[in-house]
Amino acid sequence: MNRSPHFDRRGFLKKSTLATLTGLLGTRIAFADRMPAGYLPLVLEPNPMLNKHKDMTVLNDKPWNVEAPAHLLDDPVTPADKMFIRNNGLIPESIDVANWKLTINGESVKAPKTYSLSELKKKFKTHTYQLVLECAGNGRSGYAPQTAGNQWTDGAVSCAEWTGVRLKDILADVGLKDDAVYIGYYGKDLHVSQDPTKPVISRGVPIKKALEDETLVAWAMNGQDIPLAHGHPLRLVVGGWPASTSGKWLHTIAVRNKVHDGAKMTGKSYKVPINPVPPGVDPPEDQFKIIESMPVKSLITFPKTGATVNLGQVIPLRGHAWAGDRAVKAMQVSYDFGATWQTCKLQPPKNRLAWQHWTLDLKLPQKGYYELWARAVDDAGVSQPMVMPQWNPEGYCNNACHRIAVKVA
Numbered sequence: 205m206n207r208s209p210h211f212d213r214r215g216f217l218k219k220s221t222l223a224t225l226t227g228l229l230g231t232r233i234a235f236a237d238r239m240p241a242g243y244l245p246l247v248l249e250p251n252p253m254l255n256k257h258k259d260m261t262v263l264n265d266k267p268w269n270v271e272a273p274a275h276l277l278d279d280p281v282t283p284a285d286k287m288f289i290r291n292n293g294l295i296p297e298s299i300d301v302a303n304w305k306l307t308i309n310g311e312s313v314k315a316p317k318t319y320s321l322s323e324l325k326k327k328f329k330t331h332t333y334q335l336v337l338e339c340a341g342n343g344r345s346g347y348a349p350q351t352a353g354n355q356w357t358d359g360a361v362s363c364a365e366w367t368g369v370r371l372k373d374i375l376a377d378v379g380l381k382d383d384a385v386y387i388g389y390y391g392k393d394l395h396v397s398q399d400p401t402k403p404v405i406s407r408g409v410p411i412k413k414a415l416e417d418e419t420l421v422a423w424a425m426n427g428q429d430i431p432l433a434h435g436h437p438l439r440l441v442v443g444g445w446p447a448s449t450s451g452k453w454l455h456t457i458a459v460r461n462k463v464h465d466g467a468k469m470t471g472k473s474y475k476v477p478i479n480p481v482p483p484g485v486d487p488p489e490d491q492f493k494i495i496e497s498m499p500v501k502s503l504i505t506f507p508k509t510g511a512t513v514n515l516g517q518v519i520p521l522r523g524h525a526w527a528g529d530r531a532v533k534a535m536q537v538s539y540d541f542g543a544t545w546q547t548c549k550l551q552p553p554k555n556r557l558a559w560q561h562w563t564l565d566l567k568l569p570q571k572g573y574y575e576l577w578a579r580a581v582d583d584a585g586v587s588q589p590m591v592m593p594q595w596n597p598e599g600y601c602n603n604a605c606h607r608i609a610v611k612v613a
């Protein structure tokens with residue numbers, strides 16, 4: 205990487221933000237007193253790969269779209285360096301934490317209200333939840349015919365521990381009108397054209413989902429300030445729904461008297477056909493519905509695909525399973541292309557909307573090449589399809605069984 209020192213024109217990096225920086229870095233800055241005034245340390249430059257695991261896969265760098273190979277998602281709680289990035293625009297360059305505000309407005313608030321970060325932290329009770337964020341396009345590369353958009357494999361999913369205040373507590377303080385049906389977020393990122401008048405993304409959820417206990421306005425992830433690429437200093441976090449509803453660099457939430465009509469709420473974005481269509485068929489816009497809770501899904505995070513074991517050796521398989529708003533009630537693995545299934549040990553979630561860990565000590569019966577297929581079943585009895593699920597024109601919600609290759613020598 206070829207980069208020259210970067211000076212922030214707005215000079216936001218004052219001594220007062222050193223504490224925040226220390227939080228982001230997880231250590232103090234050596235010789236901080238010698239750092240030139242207004243200097244933007246490399247770690248704050250919007251190149252999120254500086255803070256990512258070297259084996260993360262970059263699909264795109266303008267905007268940044270980065271995913272984790274399945275084996276990197278082995279941790280019970282996803283660390284920042286292994287968390288996928290899905291940006292629709294450019295990461296904001298200047299973040300003035302000291303003056304950051306959250307405004308609640310829209311047709312359905314009694315009166316708009318604005319909070320500073322410190323007011324949010326002081327005024328409302330803090331809550332911490334592990335929440336699954338999965339991009340609706342995760343698995344898109346598995347669809348045939350191929351659909352447009354980032355060709356995610358399996359790794360646009362995370363389950364981190366988010367800390368903040370409940371959106372419902374903020375909305376109760378603001379006061380809502382009876383006609384509130386939806387919320388929509390606004391973030392500070394910039395359109396790739398760098399035209400500040402062009403919106404990037406502004407999505408939302410029905411008021412019922414917004415008022416759930418686990419819907420947070422968060423300032424911390426895994427006990428640290430939220431990393432820049434993931435929405436520092438404030439983010440809406442909505443577990444179990446398309447992660448596109450979890451607005452990063454959050455500055456405004458509008459409470460709407462109709463379905464939110466911000467950028468990427470309209471057209472066919474984050475929508476699937478109301479009625480199933482044959483692969484390749486793209487019906488008109490009015491025959492699409494907004495994706496809400498994500499479907500049941502699972503990952504094998506150990507071993508890494510391609511592993512070789514000896515005959516008779518027990519393989520300690522493990523991974524995670526999740527099911528949008530639902531819980532996972534069973535987890536199964538097949539080594540014979542779905543003919544028979546072994547039942548895995550499945551843990552309950554840490555809290556609602558967190559992923560669940562599963563394990564299976566597996567012994568493969570003979571030498572040769574195997575595929576291990578993983579299948580989760582949710583608490584409504586719905587399980588993952590073994591191959592491609594319902595094809596849809598935008599390539600969303602591919603929850604086909606995760607498969608890894610293993611050789612027994």
Ligand SMILES: Nc1nc2c(c(=O)[nH]1)N[C@H]1C(S)=C(S)[C@@H](COP(=O)(O)O)O[C@H]1N2
Nearest residue numbers: 288289290291292339391434447448451452
């Ligand atoms: N402001 C803003 N929020 C955003 C986005 C964005 O581009 N801008 N991308 C959304 C999408 S599509 C996804 S999948 C998640 C990705 O979250 P992550 O990058 O922290 O993993 O953020 C969502 N929130």
Ligand SMILES: [Mo]
Nearest residue numbers: 290339340448
């Ligand atoms: Mo997404």
